[in-house]
Each structure stands twice: as C-alpha cells, then as structure tokens.
Amino acid sequence: MPAAERPVVIFAGNAAAADRVGALLSSVVEYRIAGNVRPASSLTQIDAAQAVLEDLFRDRRLARVPGLGTVKGWTRAPILPTIEALSRVVRFLARQSGRRVLSVDVGAANTVLVAASGPRAAQTVVRTDLGTGTGLDQLLAHRTPLDLFGWVAGNREGETAGRHPAALVDALATYQLRPSVRPQSPEHLALLQAAAREALRLTLAQAGLALFAGDGLTAAGSRLLPPFETIVLGGGVLREAPTPSQAVMIALDGLQPTGVSHLLRDRVGLVPAIGVLAEAAPAVAADLLSGPLLESLGTVIVPAGSARPGAEALRFRMTFPDGGGYNVNVEYGRIYREWLPAGQTTRLALHPARGFDIGFGPGKPAEITVRGGLVGLVIDARGRPLPLEGDLAARRARAQQWWSEMGA
Numbered sequence: 001m002p003a004a005e006r007p008v009v010i011f012a013g014n015a016a017a018a019d020r021v022g023a024l025l026s027s028v029v030e031y032r033i034a035g036n037v038r039p040a041s042s043l044t045q046i047d048a049a050q051a052v053l054e055d056l057f058r059d060r061r062l063a064r065v066p067g068l069g070t071v072k073g074w075t076r077a078p079i080l081p082t083i084e085a086l087s088r089v090v091r092f093l094a095r096q097s098g099r100r101v102l103s104v105d106v107g108a109a110n111t112v113l114v115a116a117s118g119p120r121a122a123q124t125v126v127r128t129d130l131g132t133g134t135g136l137d138q139l140l141a142h143r144t145p146l147d148l149f150g151w152v153a154g155n156r157e158g159e160t161a162g163r164h165p166a167a168l169v170d171a172l173a174t175y176q177l178r179p180s181v182r183p184q185s186p187e188h189l190a191l192l193q194a195a196a197r198e199a200l201r202l203t204l205a206q207a208g209l210a211l212f213a214g215d216g217l218t219a220a221g222s223r224l225l226p227p228f229e230t231i232v233l234g235g236g237v238l239r240e241a242p243t244p245s246q247a248v249m250i251a252l253d254g255l256q257p258t259g260v261s262h263l264l265r266d267r268v269g270l271v272p273a274i275g276v277l278a279e280a281a282p283a284v285a286a287d288l289l290s291g292p293l294l295e296s297l298g299t300v301i302v303p304a305g306s307a308r309p310g311a312e313a314l315r316f317r318m319t320f321p322d323g324g325g326y327n328v329n330v331e332y333g334r335i336y337r338e339w340l341p342a343g344q345t346t347r348l349a350l351h352p353a354r355g356f357d358i359g360f361g362p363g364k365p366a367e368i369t370v371r372g373g374l375v376g377l378v379i380d381a382r383g384r385p386l387p388l389e390g391d392l393a394a395r396r397a398r399a400q401q402w403w404s405e406m407g408a
Contacts, residue, residue: 006030008056012037012049032056047121054084077279083112085275087122089289090114090232092278094122096286099229103271104200104251106235108133108179111199115228127206130199132192132237133179136172143198145169150388150395151194151253152187153403189242193250196237200254224304224384227259227359232294234266244297244374245337245408252380258304259359262371263297296342298373304384305356307332312353313381319347333387335405336379340372378406 009025011018012034022031035048062068062079072079080088086103094101094116105112109131116122129138145168171188172195174181183189204225233239233251241247247265251257270293278285303314313332319325330336332353340346351365352358360366370377382402388395 008032008060010034010049010052010056012052046123050121050124054081057081077276080276080279082272083114083124083126085272086112087114087116087124088275088278089271090116091122092286093230093232093289095119097230100227101230101232102225102228102255103232104234104238104255106196106199106237106250106254107131107135108236109135111135111203111235113200113203125203127199127203130202131179132195132199133175135199136176136195139195139199139202140172142202145172146392148172148191148194148198150392151197151399152190152396153400154396192237193241193246196235196250197254200250204255224258225255228257228261229259230264231255231257231261232264232266232271233297234269234271238265239267239269243408244295245406248297248300248375248378249403249406249408252300252378253386256384256386257300258302258357258384260368260370261300261302263300263373263375264294265297266293267295268293296371296373298340298342298375298377299370300378300380301348301350301358301370302380302384303330303352303356303358305332305353305362306383307353307355309333313356314353314358314379315351316379317349318377319349321346330379330381332381332383334381335402336381337375337406338377338379340370340376342373344372345369346372346377 006029008030010032011021013021013036015036018033022033025031032052034052035045037046037049038044058079058081062081068079086105090101090103095118098118100117101115103112103114109128111127111130113125114122115124127135129135131139149168168191171184171191175183175188175192183192231251233247238247238250241250244265248263251263270288274285274288274293277288301314305313307313309332311332312329314330315327316330317325317327318338328336328338347367347369349365349367350358352363354363356363358364358366387398390398
C-alpha cells in the first residue's frame, strides 16, 4: 500500500506493549505512539493522545486547505485549529482562577464543549455533525421537529400540533440549506434556539459525561453535568440572541448545569482568535480576556433535587454593601431572577431545602459572593434532570411559564 494511503494507528495503551504492537503493524500502517490513556482503572489521561491527534490533524487536514500555504507565509506563528485555540483560552481561564471552566460553542455545523479544571489540561467534546444550520440534518436524525417545537413557548387558544409540522419542517430545511439566512419570525428564532438546546443535550448525552470524569470533574456515568464555576457561551445562536436572558435560557435548558456558575458570553466571536494571540503576546491576550471581550451575563444558582411543585427548594438572604438586605424563598419548579447589574457583587446566605444540593452537599448551606451581569442573579429551581415529560401542549405551556419567569 502506498505510504500516502496507509491508515494511521495511534497506540495509547500499556507502554510495555508499544514496541511489540509496532513491530506487527508498522509495515502496513503509519504507527504512532501516545501515552497510556488508562494508566489505572480509575484514571483517564487523554492529554498525550489528544496532542498526537492534533498533530495528525495539522499534518493531514490543514495541509489540504486551499490557500493555507499563502497564509502561513504571512506569519511566523503556527496555524492553529479553532478548537485548539479555544482550548488555550479555557485552560488560561481555569489556571488564572483556579476554578472549573466550561466553554460552549453552538454553530451552524458544529457543537463544541471544552472543559478545564485548575492547572489540568482541557477536555474537549466536538460534534462536527450537530448545529443550527447544516448540522440540522444529523440533529433531526435524533430529534423530531415536534421535539424542537416543544421548546417554543406558546399556549395560544385553539393552537394544535397538527397545524405546524409541515411549515416547521420547511423552516428547518431552509436554515439547513442556507445557514446564513436570518430567522424570519420570532417563532423561527425560537426554533433555532430549540435546535441549539437539543444540540447541547445530544453532545453531552452521546459523547458522555464520563469525558469530564477523566479530569476529576464528575463520576463516570453521572446523569448530571458537574458544577462549573465559570461557563463561557459562544456560537451564533448564543451570541446573537436578541436578549441576554434568551442566551442564559438556552444554556440552562441545554446544559442543565448544577451548583453555582458565573456565565460569560463571547459577544463578538473572538475568543479563539485570542487563543492564537496568546502565543505571541500573552499579556495582551490576558488583558483582552479580563476586559469587555467576555461580557458578564450574571450568576446562576441551581439547587439540584426534586420535590412536589410549590415546595421550598432554596431560601436565601441577599445582603448589600450598605448593610441592607432581604430574604427570598424559591419554590421548586420555578425560576427566580433578581436584577444585579454588571460590576456589582452581593453576598448571599444560601439555605437549600433537605435533599437539594447547590454544590456543597445535599442540604448544606453556604455563604457566597456573586457577581452581576446583563441578566443578573438567576435561581433555577426547576429540578435536575429537567422535567420534560408531557404532550406538546403541556411542554409549550411549561416553556411559556419558564420564559415568563426569566423575562426572556
């Protein structure tokens, strides 16, 4: 077989067997060795294998991009794939804060999740077939149009599901064939936002939360996303949502985060470019990331648990710098939003109800300082996992209630 046509085999197992496997395969394949991804039954380390895959991508795929050779001649810096550049930013934010950081990017064709915890390497999930444009084809192989329509808020009298499927499918086909077309109505916009929700849900469900377990973030097999102190939102639908609260709702519904999270948004889509800039000018890149490039949407607190509707899920006291404050009881099944502008912080004394966990253990209280943003403070007490059962009318009525409570 010609060398150019040989498949690539990456050995990422027990180092003691690497040479023996290579002796068997190297005559028929291109053989590469990476560090053991499972050095112990309870430990996953994919960093070395990920680096080999990135090198392979640069060697095999980037070399075929038309005009890339010309672009390389313009700079002495390396050409980086977007995912690698984004991973650099996530690693930087995690190291800088010492916290867990998750970046979410939902585009027309791809859905990307990048997670990092403290100094650890970033873990990446990439679905190149799920999105809100050309990625709708594969999305609709897993979800029906009516699944998407269930996220579209509405309970208008006389509205029936039977009137909508044909027009709904036509609208989705338009955005699949022409991803750059703008939504033609509020309902079409809500459909694309629903597609973003389902793309996130599918990416998490099919790639597996166990990927984050290798970084010490959650137990393999967990049904819930582990707490991330910082979540960065990007991609066309999240970036261009008409109101910041809509972007927050997409993230809450699609990711179903837990614990306490500060939400940021890449408003102009430059975060990957900052990852490239960091190679040549790390100080400038750091200044940009700490400036207005990432706009603060606010803080989300999720008491994970379940109870009967209307029962108390969380009680908290908000204390202001002048010493004033007030108490709030948040009922299970509801979303509570409090105005807290960007640049302002407040102290919260949190008291989850028995069986509810805000990231410190079931029923355990905590005192924290939260940051404001364009949306402010949000308490999502709808439960985890989200209650999504019911027929289409029930789902749409529930979506209407959630959107009203969020003020989206």
